[in-house]
Amino acid sequence: MADIREVIRRDEELLRKMGYRQELKRAFSGFSNFAVSFTIISILSGCLTLYSFGLTSAGTLAASIGWPIVGLFVLTVALGMAEIASTFPTAGGLYYWASKLGGPGWGWFTAWFNLLGQVAVTAGIDYGMAIFIDALLNEFFPAIPATGHRGAVATLIIFAIAMLLQACINYLGVNVVAALTSVSAWWHMGGVLLIVVSLVFFAPLHPHPLHFLFTTGHSSSGFPDWYGFLIGLLLAQYTFTGFDASAHVSEETVGADRSAPRGIVSSVWVSLVAGYVLLLGLTASLPSLSKAMASTNPVLYILTTRLGFSVGTALFIVAVVAQFFCGTASILSNSRMIYAFSRDRGLPLSRLWHQINKNTHVPGNAIWLAISCAFVLALPALWSTVIYAAVTSISTIGLFVAYVIPVYLRRRHGNKFQPGSFNLGRWSGFIGWTAVIWVVFVCILFMLPTTRPITAATFNFTPVVLLIVFAFLVPWYLLSVRHWFKGPIRQVDDAAAVVGGLSPQE
Numbered sequence: 001m002a003d004i005r006e007v008i009r010r011d012e013e014l015l016r017k018m019g020y021r022q023e024l025k026r027a028f029s030g031f032s033n034f035a036v037s038f039t040i041i042s043i044l045s046g047c048l049t050l051y052s053f054g055l056t057s058a059g060t061l062a063a064s065i066g067w068p069i070v071g072l073f074v075l076t077v078a079l080g081m082a083e084i085a086s087t088f089p090t091a092g093g094l095y096y097w098a099s100k101l102g103g104p105g106w107g108w109f110t111a112w113f114n115l116l117g118q119v120a121v122t123a124g125i126d127y128g129m130a131i132f133i134d135a136l137l138n139e140f141f142p143a144i145p146a147t148g149h150r151g152a153v154a155t156l157i158i159f160a161i162a163m164l165l166q167a168c169i170n171y172l173g174v175n176v177v178a179a180l181t182s183v184s185a186w187w188h189m190g191g192v193l194l195i196v197v198s199l200v201f202f203a204p205l206h207p208h209p210l211h212f213l214f215t216t217g218h219s220s221s222g223f224p225d226w227y228g229f230l231i232g233l234l235l236a237q238y239t240f241t242g243f244d245a246s247a248h249v250s251e252e253t254v255g256a257d258r259s260a261p262r263g264i265v266s267s268v269w270v271s272l273v274a275g276y277v278l279l280l281g282l283t284a285s286l287p288s289l290s291k292a293m294a295s296t297n298p299v300l301y302i303l304t305t306r307l308g309f310s311v312g313t314a315l316f317i318v319a320v321v322a323q324f325f326c327g328t329a330s331i332l333s334n335s336r337m338i339y340a341f342s343r344d345r346g347l348p349l350s351r352l353w354h355q356i357n358k359n360t361h362v363p364g365n366a367i368w369l370a371i372s373c374a375f376v377l378a379l380p381a382l383w384s385t386v387i388y389a390a391v392t393s394i395s396t397i398g399l400f401v402a403y404v405i406p407v408y409l410r411r412r413h414g415n416k417f418q419p420g421s422f423n424l425g426r427w428s429g430f431i432g433w434t435a436v437i438w439v440v441f442v443c444i445l446f447m448l449p450t451t452r453p454i455t456a457a458t459f460n461f462t463p464v465v466l467l468i469v470f471a472f473l474v475p476w477y478l479l480s481v482r483h484w485f486k487g488p489i490r491q492v493d494d495a496a497a498v499v500g501g502l503s504p505q506e
Contacts, residue, residue, distance in 0.1 A: 004254060007254055007255045008026050008254055011026060011089075011253075011254065011255065011256050011257075014089065014256075014257060015089075015090065015251060016492050018088065018090055018096075018488075019488060019489065019490035019491060019492060020090065020251070020343070020490075020491050020492070021491045021492060022251070023251075023356055023361075024091070024174065024251045024252045024336075024356070024361060024362075025173075025174050025175075025252060025361040026251070026252055026253065026254050027174045027175050027178045027252055028174070028178050028249055028252045028253040028254065028259075029178075029182075029253075029254060029259075030253070030254070030255060030258070030259040030262065030263070031182060031185070032178045032181055032182050032253070033246050033249060033253045033256075033259045033260060033262075033263035034185070034246065034259075034262065034263040034266050034267055035181040035182050035184060035185035036177075036178075036181045036245045036246065036249055036263070036329050036332065036333065037242060037243040037244075037245045037246040037263050037264060037267035037268075038184075038185050038188065038266075038267040038270060038271060039181050039184040039185060039188065039325050039326055039328075039329040040121075040125075040241070040242025040243070040245050040326055040329045040330050040333060041239060041240060041241070041242050041243060041267055041268070041271045042125070042188065042239075042242075042322060042323065042325070042326035043188060043192060043239065043271050043274055043275035043278055044188055044191050044192065044278075044318070044319045044322035044323060044326075045125055045128060045129065045239075045319075045322060045323040045326040045327075046125075046128075046235075046238055046239025046240075046241075047235070047239055047275050047278055047279055048128075048132070048299045048319050048323075049124075049125075049128030049129070049131065049132065049323070050128070050234065050235045050238055050239070050389075050392060051063075051235070051279075051282070051298055051299055052292075052293065052297070052298045052299075053232070053234065053235060053389055054066070054232050054234075054235035055289065055292060055293050055298060056219075056220045056221060056293055057219055057220075057221050057228045057229070057231045057232035057234075057235075057450070058217060058218070058219055058225070058228045058229040058231070058232030059216040059217050059218035059219065059225075059228075059289065060212060060213050060214075060216040060217075060283050060286070060289070061214070061216065061217045061229055061232070062229065062232030062233070062235045062236075063213075063235065063279035063280070063282075063283045064213040064214050064279070064280065064283065065214065065229075066229065066232055066233045066235060066236050067235070067236045067272075067275060067276050067279055068272070068276060069233070069236075070233055070236035070237050070240065071236060071240065071268070071271075071272035071275070071276070072272070073434070073435075073438040074236075074237070074240040074268055074272075074438075075265070075268050075269060075272065076431045076432075076434045076435040076438065077400065077403050077404060077407065077435040077438065077439065078243055078264050078265050078267075078268040079265060079424060079431050079435075080404075080407035080410070080424075080428075080431055080432045080435045081094075081243075081244070081247070081261075081264055081403055081406070081407060082260075082261035082262070082264045082265045082422055083261065083410070083419060083420075083422060083423050083424050083428060084097045084101075084406050084407070084410055085097075085246070085247045085250070085260045085261045085264060085420075085422075086257050086258070086260070086261045086419065086420030086421050086422035086423065087257075087417075087418060087419060087420040088100060089247070089250040089251075089253075089256035089257045089260050089420075090247075090250055090251060090340070091247075091248055091249070091250060091251045091252075091336045091337070091339060091340035092111070092248065092336070092337055092339075092340025092341055092343075092344070093244060093247030093248055093250060093260075093340075094110050094111070094114050094244060094247065094402045094403065094405070094406055095107045095108070095110040095111035095114060095340075095341060095346070095402075096340070096488055097110075097406035097409075097410075098110035098111075098405050098406045098409060099487035099488055100487075100488070101406060101409035101410055101412075101413060101417070102405075102409040102412075103487070104482075104485050104486050104487035105477065105482060106405060106409060107487050107488070108346060108477060108481060108485050108487075109405075109473065109477070110401075110402050110405045110406065111337075111341045111346055111402075112469070112473055113398045113399075113401045113402040113405075114244070114337055114398070114399065114402035115334075115337060115338065115341070115398075116394065116398040116469060117241070117394070117395050117396075117397070117398025117399030117400075117401070117402055118330070118333060118334040118337055118370070118395075118398075118399065119334065119370065119373040119374050119377055119395075120374075120377055120391050120392075120394040120395030120398055121241050121242060121330055121395035121399060122163075122327065122330045122331055122334055122370060122371070122374040123374040123375070123377045123378045123391050123395070124238070124388070124391045124392045124395050125323065125326050125327045125330050126159050126162050126163050126166070126323075126327040126330075126374065126378075127155070127159050127378050127381065127388055127391065128323065128388065129159075129162060129320060129323035129324060129326075129327060130155045130156070130158040130159035130162060131155055131297070131388070132297065132299075132300075132316070132319065132320050132323065133158050133162075133320055134146050134151060134154050134155045134158055135296050135297040135300055136300070136313070136316060136317070136320065137154075138296065139300070139304075139309075139313065146296050147296065149382070152381055152382050153382065155381070156378065156379070156381065156382060159375070159378060160375060162324065162327060163327065163331070163371045163374065163375065164371070165324075166324070166327050166328040166331050166371070167331060167367050167368060167370075167371045169328050170328065170331050170332055170335065170362065170367050171357070171360060171362060171364055171367060172360060173359075173360035173361060173362055174252050174360075174361060174362060177328070177329070177332050178252075180325065180328065180329075181325070181329050181332075183325075184322070184325035184326075184328075184329065187318075187321065187322055187325065188274075188322050188325075189274060191315075191318045191319065191322055192274050192275075192277060192278045194315065194318065195278065195281065195282070195303075195315050195318070195319075196277055196278060196281035198307055198311065198315060199281045199282065199284075199285045199302075199303075199306060199307070200281055200284075200285075202307065203285055203306035203307050204285075204306065205284050205285055206284055206285070206286065209284040212283075212284065212286075213280065213283055213284055216289065217229060218289065219232075220293060221450060221451050221452060222451055222452030222453065223449075223452055230445055231445070231446075231448065231450050233442070233445065234389070234392060234393060234396065234446055236275075237396050237400075237442055237446070238392040238393075238395065238396045239271070239275065240268060240271065240272075241395060241396060241399045241400070242329075242330060242333065242399070243263075243264050243267045243268055244264070244333070244399065244402070244403060245329065245330075245332070245333035246259075246260045246261075246263030246264045246267065247260055247264065248333045248336040248337050248340070249332070249333070249336060251336075252336075257420050257421050257422075258421050258422065261420075261421075261422035262422070282299065282302055285302055285306050286302060287301075287302070287305045287306065299316065299319070300312070300313075300316050303315050303316055304316075331367060331370050331371060334366075334370040334374075335362070335363050335366040335367040335369075335370050336363070336366075338353050338363065338366035338369055338370060339353065339354060339356075339363035339366045342354035342366070343489070343491075344487065344488050344489050345485070345489065346485060352365050353365050353366045353369055354366075377391060377394075378391065380461075384456075384459075384461075386450065386451065386458050386459070386460065387461075389450055389460070390460055390461050390462050390465075393446040393447070393460065393462040394462050394465055394466070396442070396446055397442075397443050397446055397447070397462065397466065400439045400442065400443065401439065401443060403435075403439070404435055404436050404439040407432050407435050407436060408432075408436050410432060411429065411432045411433060411436070446462060447460070447462050447463040447466070448460065
């Protein structure tokens with residue numbers, strides 16, 4: 001106990017040197033820190049909710065080849081972020097890093113991309129879960145619609161109810177959420193093992209599984225197969241989002257300068273391995289590619305066809321529970337980012353969003369703002385069938401832009417950056433620039449059309465949303481923000497309390 005108190009004292013001292021008071025409660029262990037990022041990545045959420053999109057875009061290749069390619073490139077992003085998180089273990093991480101490495105302007109734009117991405121990923125996670133719950137209810141109660149406009153209305157209602165429950169759980173306090181995310185990590189790993197073992201040992205596989213997995217490149221998107229494969233990378237890229245949560249809960253983590261970077265990296269590589277096992281198990285068990293794509297939910301179709309209605313439905317429920325955990329953790333991360341940015345007066349009504357509940361020690365108003373924005377972003381799904389894919393694209397682009405800006409700025413400063421306890425040594429440059437190039441590539445890729453012919457109902461509105469965001473943010477920054485936003489503020493006044501991350505001459 002004495003050792004933990006000493007570690008917490010060092011954490012608070014490092015936070016004070018960065019200019020902040022300890023306002024949140026340090027209740028996350030190293031494992032809990034890993035668990036919150038692992039839970040938001042959620043291979044039982046992203047893998048399964050976009051599984052149908054992967055099949056439609058690229059056949060089995062989206063899972064068998066696309067997943068490991070994307071996973072390895074995302075790992076370079078995670079490593080680049082982890083190196084900076086070790087130096088700056090603070091809530092709001094990404095925009096704080098960018099502010100310190102590039103100045104207030106870089107920090108402000110990073111914050112807004114992070115905020116957009118987090119709101120979109122919360123919407124994507126919970127809307128995907130709502131689609132799964134709707135499909136499950138339709139199996140038991142066919143009167144509940146799962147397709148068409150009435151199905152979209154039912155899904156939106158489920159989506160709203162789920163987010164309200166998740167917000168209430170977050171409002172109970174960090175101890176509750178820390179315990180829940182730790183349970184969630186084991187639930188995810190156990191759920192993957194249960195589903196894969198059930199399919200491999202108790203269900204018939206494809207007669208030639210390797211041939212089927214690695215050669216079935218088929219796209220129903222209306223585009224050539226090679227283009228469909230590239231678009232299908234969204235299955236993996238979207239799943240590998242949310243690992244910035246380990247940075248956002250730094251001020252609630254014991255030994256944050258070590259635990260946060262480890263949480264970022266380990267959540268990605270564990271998800272890479274476990275997710276690949278899950279996708280291979282599911283795909284090798286596909287009874288029929290065409291029937292799976294025509295079904296209400298391909299995952300439910302595979303499980304119930306191969307394992308029977310009772311067992312298949314039970315395993316599907318395991319995945320839905322994991323998705324609920326995922327959404328709960330995403331709201332946690334989103335609210336901490338809002339809290340931190342408001343602490344530095346970067347949001348309108350910052351004083352309101354920065355308030356901490358005196359009983360539960362959580363930023364309650366930030367929690368309600370997070371779910372309200374996510375609900376608004378999902379509303380257009382009532383009128384368009386491609387909104388869900390677009391929301392996942394927006395979340396992916398918004399988050400990865402925010403992830404890579406600090407990595408780019410760290411590279412721009414080269415050897416002048418002062419690494420913390422976690423550093424990449426001589427590999428830092430290669431890994432960092434690889435991460436930057438990869439993110440530029442996927443940002444362009446996921447703004448392209450996903451379905452042909454291109455109509456009002458199939459149009460990918462991702463670039464439109466991003467254009468609107470730029471049209472709003474750029475004039476606002478030039479005309480107003482740059483005159484008053486000076487980056488992270490100091491809550492403590494101590495001449496010795498300076499942590500820059502750069503060598504003194506900078």
